[in-house]
Amino acid sequence: MVTTLRALRGQRAIGLTELAGRAGLSRPTVEGLAEDLLAVGWLAEVPPETGQMGRPRRLFRFRAEAGYVLGVDVGSYSVRALVCDLEGQVAGRSVVRVAGEAGRTARLEGVRNAAAGALKDAGLDAGRLMAACVGTTGVVTRAGVVKLSVALPEWTGVDLVGELGGEFGPVVLVENDCNLAALAERWKGVATGIQDLAFVLSGVRTGAGLLIRGELYGGARGMAGEIGALRLVGWHRAPSHLAGCPGLPEGTAAEEVAGLVFAAARQGDPAARWAVEQYAHDLAEGIAAVVLTMDPELVVIGGGVSRSGDVLLEPLRRHLDPLCLEPPALAVSTLGDQAVVLGAVRHALDHVDARLYDVDAALPEAHTG
Template identity: 40%
Template sequence: MVREAMVDTASSMGSRSLLRRMNSLGVLRALMSQPQTLRGLTTASGLSRTAIDAVVSDLAGMGWLTAAESAAARGVGRPATTYRMPREVGCLLSVDIGANHVFAVVTDLTGDVLGQLSGSLAEEDDAEARVSATLQVCDRLLAQVGLDRGSPWIVSIGSPGAISADGRVLFFGGTGMPGWVGLDLRARFATEFDGAVLVEGDVPLGAQAELAYGTAHGFDDVVYVLCGRRTSGATIVGGRVHRGVNGAAGIVGEMPELKWAELNELYGQDVLAQPRPTREQIFALARAGDPAARAAVDEFADDLAQGAAAMVLAIDPQLLVIGGGSSPSADVFLPRFEQTLAKICPLPPRVTASTLGSEAVAMGGISLAAQHLDAVLEDAVRDLASFPDPAAARTLLRAAG
């Protein structure tokens, strides 16, 4: 049976105009995922070839899509026309601002990375110096790919701490970053960019990246532990990152009993030599069988598991993901971590290490921006008389804030 619409709504019936807008969004979503032919779109959607052809023609005429001939299968027959979203339509910018670093990535609207760039910060940098250094990194990155501050449709800002729904820093439990708490990050960066500005905590963005691109993809209920210079966590509930009323869900590391606040500075202090080896050196020594390093890593794994268990017992997840700077050495501490977790949790989840690396927070911002764009287009399908072209979509994004 041929379907009428690709996008489900509360009611499957509606005007022909509404159905056309719904199908426009459905086709656009499919082509943002990957380039496709008309035959592929028809097969995947269940719509008629005529309906798909009309929608694709509309979207191409508005500038959303471009067509290119691809080689025919086995080199025979007429080449198939493949449709995709051209990179020139628009871009997304995501920035991870930490106590000691800034990392920025720019992608096209499909999420394909166009470029990335990092810079160094000092813990003692005040808020304005930190923002200024961040903007310099963004300017250099955008210039490298032939863009400027007027180009990004959406700018995502990732920051340590708890972030309010309107983009203010409510809490930061770490050291340094003077003047950061209380800063309205959304308003500050909105004065610098033409696009919409989104702000979220770095740990929830790490979880968002895992959900969109990493080991949590396809899972509904997940605990994510970010173990870097500081250790904190986030939860994915029902397939969405749970941020809480104040954007503070998951910061169990603020409980001193869990030893997470200074976990990476204190473990093994009774057995390690002085001066203390770096985290990487400790893990390398433990991997080589050094008894002192092995004891230190066991202490680290036990303390990490205590806080993780508190989160696991709260939501009973399918999966627990360990990300951050410690994750590349998970082979050293994960067996002990799982043993300790199982002693505390009667029904422990599967445990895995993240493979996303240091780009996780920034890529979580790209995923957040893509979700925001999709939500704005879905609202347009419901509220407008016609599907918006790219220029109108940018206007809608700015209005949505």
């Protein structure tokens, strides 16, 4: 069954002969397996093509609607949620604003409201979810506890699996947001096909997510990529150059600072250009540390500053290249503020796929309603 499911995933409806060829099995064997998968709800039979001579072909497709996954991005000022079918097609979405100073209780309420909004938008209840993934800033343990978070108030120590496990379906995964953004870039962004990738999430704060041989690398305790903790490099002070730029309107929200400064630099404002120059200098120090450690094929710059890549890349390249033995390939994310939530969806889908393709385990139950 596993081979037959693999052969159908991501494909248009196909006939038994083509399916047998893709699966490397005989046509009678595949026909029997297809009947079994039809019976348990993982395949659907598509009406035969019209206008054919002779006996019409039987056509089958994978039922992507047999289950759904939920992805959630817990940000400083918002919580985003996506519900997708098992082919990654978006069925529902929601964004809930939260205050930057919100504590644990208020932020968890935002997470719940965003998830509920996405499910409502999809016309589904949580019982249809096969897996959920929550992306959050900070160091995350394998058990789903935020071991350390300096960006979100009262967030250190929160047990996200314990808090949300009973509400988001049978499986709740928790992962660092930078790591998830790296997954999203390889899935739907500028890093398609890249095996060794460093993703730098830069905005209100800066962090890195790493893919090695196409797999997430979090290190022994989930702290890989936390370059900002090393005060010898400039990631901890980089945002202050933008926040301290003269000319910013009084009371500018933290999440709006980068956009305003980069826009002014684009127009040639000297103070803004100097702020961007200093920001690029400090950003380059941390990126160089990552590059010299893992030698990635590509470094992707994402987060809030990705919308200003036309202004940032030149000074960043100029400061970064002398620090590296060989200048790395650089790209700006095209996913914008969707990177983390898309990565959460991808991580949840990977979990479902591992269950679907486990030859030693029973096939998960498909929803047929």
